[in-house]
Amino acid sequence: MILLCPPGVYKAQSDTHLLAGRVAQLAHGRHVLDLGTGTGALALTGARAGAQSVTAVDLSRRCVATTRLNFLLHRRPVRVHRGDLYEPVRGRRFGLIVANPPYVPSETSVLPRHTRGRSWDAGPTGRAILDRICDGAPEHLEDDGTLLLVHSAVCGPERTLERLAAAGLSAEVVDRARIPFGPVMRSRAQLLERSGLIEPGEHLEELVVVEARRG
Template sequence: MLLVRPPGVYRAQEDTSLLRQVLRRRGRRGLVEGRSVLDIGSGTGALGIEAFRAGAADLTAIDLSRRSVLTSWLNSRLHGIPATVRRGDLFSPVNPHRFDLVLANPPYVPTADRPPSRHRMARCWDAGPDGRVLLDRICAGAPSALDEDGTLLVVQSGIAGEQATLDRCEEAGLVAETVARARIPFGPVLRARVPELRTRGLLGPDQVEEELVVIEARHG
C-alpha cells in the first residue's frame, strides 16, 4: 500500500500488517462490509484504508498528533476514500457517536518515562511503565463507542500483557478473545531496552522475539 509518511509520523510496521491481515479475513467473511469504522491513533491511516478496501461504508480517523491527522487525511484522499479525520484524545472527538468497528494500534512499549512524552517521536510507541497507558483507556472507553453488535480490534505486544487486555475488556462488559498472533524479532526500540525490561521481568533471559497479538472484543 502506497502511503505518504512525513517525519514524526509512525511508520506502518508488523503490528499494522497483522491487524490488516485480520481485516482482510473479516472482509472476506462479510464482517467489515457496510460497517462504520473508527480508527483510533490513525497515524498514516493505513488501517482505516484497509477497512475501506474490505468494504467499510464510512471511515472516521482520530489522532492526537497534528502531523498524523494531516497524513491520515492526505493518504485517505490519495486512495479515494472520503474519510472524516479529527484531532483529539482517543474517543473524545466522536462522543457520543457509536461505530460498528473500532480499530486501534496504540503505543504499547514499556518505558521508564512518566508520563510518556507528547513532544517526541517516542510518543508513537512509549506507553508508561507497563505499556498500558493507552491500552487500558481503550478497553474502558470502547463500550461507549461501539454499536450494540460492534467490534473492537486492537493490536499490541504480549510484553504489554495480553491477558491484562482480555481482563480489562471483560471488566468493561465486553467479551474478548485473541484472534491472531505473530512472532517477530525485536525492533530497534525494544533492542535498546532489553537490559531494563529483563531486569523488570518483562522479558525472559533468552528472549529475542516479541509476540504480537490482535484482540477482538464485543458487547456481551
C-alpha cells in the same frame, strides 16, 4: 498499498499488517473508527474493504494531515479528527473500532506529546493507552460492534482480556505472530529484563490481536 509517511509519523509495520488482515474481514458495511491512526493505514484498509464510513483520530497534527493526504491519494472519503482517543467522537457509536496504540514499556509514566516516542511509549507496563481504549470501548460500540486491538505480549494479553471483560465485553486473542525485536524494543531490552517483562537474552517479540464484542 502505497502510503505517504513523512518524518515523525509511525510507519506501518508488522503489528499494523497483522491487525489489517482482521480489519479487512470485518469492516464491510460498518462504521469504522481508527484510534491513533498514524498514516491512516488501518482506516484505509477498512475503507477498501467496503466500510460504510471511516473516521480516524490522532493526537498528532502531522498524523492527521498524513491520513488526509493518503485518503486523497487513494480517492477514499474519511473524517479525520485531531484529539485524544475517543474525545473527538464523544456520543458516537461504531460497528468496528480498531487500534494499534503505543504499547512499548517506558521508564516513566509521563508520556511524550511532541516527540517520536509518542508513537510507542506507553508507561512502565506498556498499558497506559491500552487500558483507556478498553475502558472507553463499550460506550462507543454499536450493539453488535467489535473492537480490534494489536499489542505486544509483554503488555500481558490476559490483562487485556480481563480489562475488556470488566467493561462488559467478550474478548479473545484471535491472531498471534512472533517477530524479531525492532529498534525500540532492542533499545529497551535491559529495562524489560529488569522489569521481568522478558527473559534475559530474549530477542523475539510476540504480537497479539485481541477481538472484543458485546456480550
